[in-house]
Amino acid sequence: MEAIDLSDEKKNKITVEIYGQQYVIVGTESPNHIRAVAMAVDEKMREISNRNPLLDTSKVAVLTAVNAVNEYMKLKLEVEILREQLEQKD
Amino acid sequence: MEAIDLSDEKKNKITVEIYGQQYVIVGTESPNHIRAVAMAVDEKMREISNRNPLLDTSKVAVLTAVNAVNEYMKLKLEVEILREQLEQKD
Numbered sequence: 663m664e665a666i667d668l669s670d671e672k673k674n675k676i677t678v679e680i681y682g683q684q685y686v687i688v689g690t691e692s693p694n695h696i697r698a699v700a701m702a703v704d705e706k707m708r709e710i711s712n713r714n715p716l717l718d719t720s721k722v723a724v725l726t727a728v729n730a731v732n733e734y735m736k737l738k739l740e741v742e743i744l745r746e747q748l749e750q751k752d
Numbered sequence: 753m754e755a756i757d758l759s760d761e762k763k764n765k766i767t768v769e770i771y772g773q774q775y776v777i778v779g780t781e782s783p784n785h786i787r788a789v790a791m792a793v794d795e796k797m798r799e800i801s802n803r804n805p806l807l808d809t810s811k812v813a814v815l816t817a818v819n820a821v822n823e824y825m826k827l828k829l830e831v832e833i834l835r836e837q838l839e840q841k842d
Contacts, residue, residue: 723813730820732789744834751841
């Protein structure tokens with residue numbers, strides 16, 4: 663079991679299972695949020711693995727990370743646009 | 753080299769290197785966006801690996817995915833709040 667620390671403030675420590683491995687996730691986020699994140703990663707890994715059955719676990723995980731960062735960056739642009747729209751209305 | 757398909761529309765096919773491995777990323781996103789995503793994943797993997805030197809590549813990648821999905825979900829909440837604020841101003 664390995665621990666990852668999601669931030670520096672007051673922390674929750676939650677054990678989750680992702681793709682058959684246990685991880686201790688440490689973060690200020692609520693246990694429910696942490697479990698939802700782990701479940702989303704597990705589901706995405708299984709989806710990518712089903713579509714590419716020859717990939718090893720490490721590559722499945724890297725491509726899951728690529729997918730999540732891609733979605734994050736697109737959402738980040740959306741946040742900037744929404745903030746500009748809000749400012750124009752103030 | 754493994755390919756991941758980020759969507760179903762008109763596609764770019766870009767070869768990137770992440771954590772010493774080559775990946776072919778296929779997506780509608782611009783080549784620059786895809787390269788930026790790959791670079792962000794590579795950087796995050798190196799950061800997590802430096803903080804936890806005993807982790808194998810697969811676990812480093814899973815924890816990178818956990819981190820990215822966590823940030824994505826928090827940003828998603830922010831988008832919902834911004835949209836509500838915009839609607840109230842209409």
